[in-house]
Amino acid sequence: MHKLTMVIATIFSISVPHSTVGGNNAVPTPIVFTTPTARKPATPHRLIAHGSLRSLAGKWTKDVLHAARKAHISPRLVASVLHVENRGEINESANRVSGAGAIGPMQLMPVTAWDDLRVDPWNPRQNIDGGARYLASLLRRFGGNRRLALIAYNAGPTLVADGGRPTGAVHYANAVLRYAG
Structure with missing residues (x-):
């Protein structure tokens, strides 16, 4: 019984x-x-959106936290950029090169990484640190407007400052903001 x-x-x-x-x-x-x-059933992106920082940044979580603190920006925003830049495939992100030539976990353009940020884009820690600092500078440049800063991160700050809003970059910014909350 x-x-x-x-x-x-x-x-x-x-x-x-x-x-x-x-x-x-x-x-x-x-x-x-x-x-x-x-409870309302959650969709997959909502599960991640409300999940932990680790679900967004994976093995780079500690580096994301350190870089975000150093840059004085939200760790969740940095982790969300990393997640979207790598389409959720965090483990292979260290050596990833995009079709446009962006490198590493935060997908930094080589000229931006070497000349402006003074980081080695092939070193994942430096890449994440540089990406967080670059994002912080874009947030300052666009008056704290996260959407504009993210569009600029994806399409380039000069284009955005001149009024450009490429569709792909807008979709990118929306995806990052969905994860960042």
Whole structure:
């Protein structure tokens, strides 16, 4: 009887009072049925969007935290950029090169990395640090407007400052903001 009660309790998610699992002398008590609270099913991007920083940055989480603190910006924003830049495939991000020539986890353009940020884009830690500092500078340049800063991160700050808003860069910014919250 005890095993059957436990199987039923498990299947139907009910709590079983302890007095029913005692020996023959136990006084049976009624089983208490509990109803789970209704929750709206989450879509996959929502699961990640409300997930942990680790679900966004993977093995680079500590580096993201360090770089974000140093740049005085949100670690979640940096992790979201990293996640979107790598389409969620964080483990292969260290040596990734885009069709446009951007390098590493934060997909830095070589000229920006070497000349402006003074980082080695092939070194993942330096790449993340440089990406966080670059994002911080774009946030300052665009008055704290995260959407414009992200469009500029993707399409280039001069184009955005001149009023350009390429469709791909706008989609990119929206994706990052969806993860960043």
